[in-house]
Amino acid sequence: MEATRRRQNPGAAGGPGAQLGASFLHGSVSADEAARTAPFHLDLWFYFTLQNWVLDFGRPIAMLVFPLEWFPLNKPSVGDYFHMAYNVITPFLLLKRLLYCL
Template sequence: MEAAARRRQHPGAAGGPGAQPGASFLQARHGSVNADEAAGTAPFHLDLWFYFTLQNWVLDFGRPIAMLVFPLEWFPLNKPSVGDYFHMAYNVITPFLLLKWLFYCL
């Protein structure tokens, strides 16, 4: 019963006799860093914050405003409206901003 209650350890886990070279790296990445140390070393990316904010304000909040400003005659019913173009731009630009953020994190 005692063996079943114990957690099963893999060979090489926690730097044991059969430790793999990447085991200490994984331990350092997961749990050994204090929250204060991680918060102190993480940079604040002002450019990404600015791009996401500008995109949100212009393309998301500006969409209904643009639909009120531009005349309906410019966008017939068989074509996308100005709001649809704003929405398409939002959907195209967001993945590129997320990729930029992802490359910052690596």
């Protein structure tokens, strides 16, 4: 009876061809090739940084600048509007990031 040998996937974890980061990429792509071809997306980094500075750090500043009479207690405050804008803009930036990957 002939002994059968199973072929190992070269990108399988623990196999002879296993490489760092190859588990989420195709098994034949090396970590160096993946690092070389992965773009940094400077524009998205800039958008997220700008959004964070303006909407998170600017929220208490805007609450000090705008008069309280403009925002009665039964309406959202200016900080709430900044928070709502943050929650609306972030998914669109993440969607843009997702579409870059396709």
